[in-house]
Amino acid sequence: xxxxxxxxxxxxxxxxxxxxxxxxxxxxxxxxxxxxxxxxxxxxxxxxxxxxxxxxxxxxxxxxxxxxxxxxxxxxxxxxxxxxxxxxxxxxxxxxxxxxxxxxxxxxxxxxxxxx
Amino acid sequence: xxxxxxxxxxxxxxxxxxxxxxxxxxxxxxxxxxxxxxxxxxxxxxxxxxxxxxxxxxxxxxxxxxxxxxxxxxxxxxxxxxxxxxxxxxxxxxxxxxxxxxxxxxxxxxxxxxx
Numbered sequence: 066x067x068x069x070x071x072x073x074x075x076x077x078x079x080x081x082x083x084x085x086x087x088x089x090x091x092x093x094x095x096x097x098x099x100x101x102x103x104x105x106x107x108x109x110x111x112x113x114x115x116x117x118x119x120x121x122x123x124x125x126x127x128x129x130x131x132x133x134x135x136x137x138x139x140x141x142x143x144x145x146x147x148x149x150x151x152x153x154x155x156x157x158x159x160x161x162x163x164x165x166x167x168x169x170x171x172x173x174x175x176x177x178x179x180x181x
Numbered sequence: 182x183x184x185x186x187x188x189x190x191x192x193x194x195x196x197x198x199x200x201x202x203x204x205x206x207x208x209x210x211x212x213x214x215x216x217x218x219x220x221x222x223x224x225x226x227x228x229x230x231x232x233x234x235x236x237x238x239x240x241x242x243x244x245x246x247x248x249x250x251x252x253x254x255x256x257x258x259x260x261x262x263x264x265x266x267x268x269x270x271x272x273x274x275x276x277x278x279x280x281x282x283x284x285x286x287x288x289x290x291x292x293x294x295x296x
Contacts (some may be wrong), residue, residue: 098285107185107272107287108224153224168237169285173223 068092069156071172079180081143086175088154089136095157097137098169099128102151144179151176183207185288187273193294199261202291204273205254214285215248215258216272224272230256231278242267263295 069090078084088097096115100108112121114130114137121128125148127140141148155169186205194200206213215227228238230250238248245264250256260267274287 106289107274109287110284113284155224168226168229171224 069154069170069172071152071154071175073175074173075176075178077178077180078144080145082179083140083142084144084177085138085140086152086177087136087138088172090156091135092156093134095134097130097134097157098155099137099139100153100155102153102174103149108151108153141177144177146179146181149177149179185273185275185286187271187288187291189291190289191292191294193296194263195296196264197262198295199259200263200267200293200295202258202271202273202293204256204258204288206256206273206275207277207286208254210275210277210286211253212276212278213250213256214274215256216274216287218270218272218290227258227271260293263293265295268293268295 069088072087076084096113098113099111101111102108112123112128114121114128117130117132117134119130125142129138131137137154139152151174153171153174155171157169185207188203192200211232213230216224217227218224225240227240228248229236233250233253245262246260248258258271270290270292272287272290274285276283276285
């Protein structure tokens with residue numbers, strides 16, 4: 066079982082602050098995705114990272130895939146109340162080891178609250 | 182595009198009753214997934230269909246759970262008989278699988294409460 070651990074579990078900050086959330090595993094993934102989920106809705110994909118060391122930016126959000134493809138981080142600059150939600154990371158199967166790329170393993174998420 | 186459509190949005194039932202959850206995937210998508218989300222266990226994959234065929238049902242908790250996909254535009258997840266521990270949010274998701282790293286689209290979920 067490829068376990069993904071996310072930290073912190075809960076995070077409450079003020080508008081304008083910066084924050085980083087983490088997604089860690091002892092397993093290597095072929096790719097890793099980040100989703101945001103708002104109350105009463107399903108997760109929505111933010112980004113997919115594939116290459117070890119890859120950095121992707123989406124406006125104020127910066128995503129990094131670890132060099133060994135075992136971990137990832139999400140950094141938000143100048144957080145806004147609209148960033149509030151549950152941030153989930155999900156890893157796809159290990160390349161060339163029989164792991165199935167269709168099967169995403171999800172972390173339990175970081176629940177972010179940005180207070181105005 | 183209407184997105185993945187799930188019904189009902191909320192379901193409250195009594196222990197022992199049969200529950201049927203429904204999903205309409207995005208038109209043109211050939212892969213469909215059923216997930217269950219709880220605070221304790223997060224998002225868990227229950228079953229995966231590709232081209233209407235069940236490929237992996239290893240996540241289905243037990244025989245009380247069954248899923249069907251009679252055609253490309255409809256799937257059901259049935260629990261019979263339901264138990265209080267089945268209470269969770271059930272999500273259906275779909276994607277067009279052409280290789281790897283495709284985007285997964287989730288429905289809004291069905292909040293199931295078994296009393």
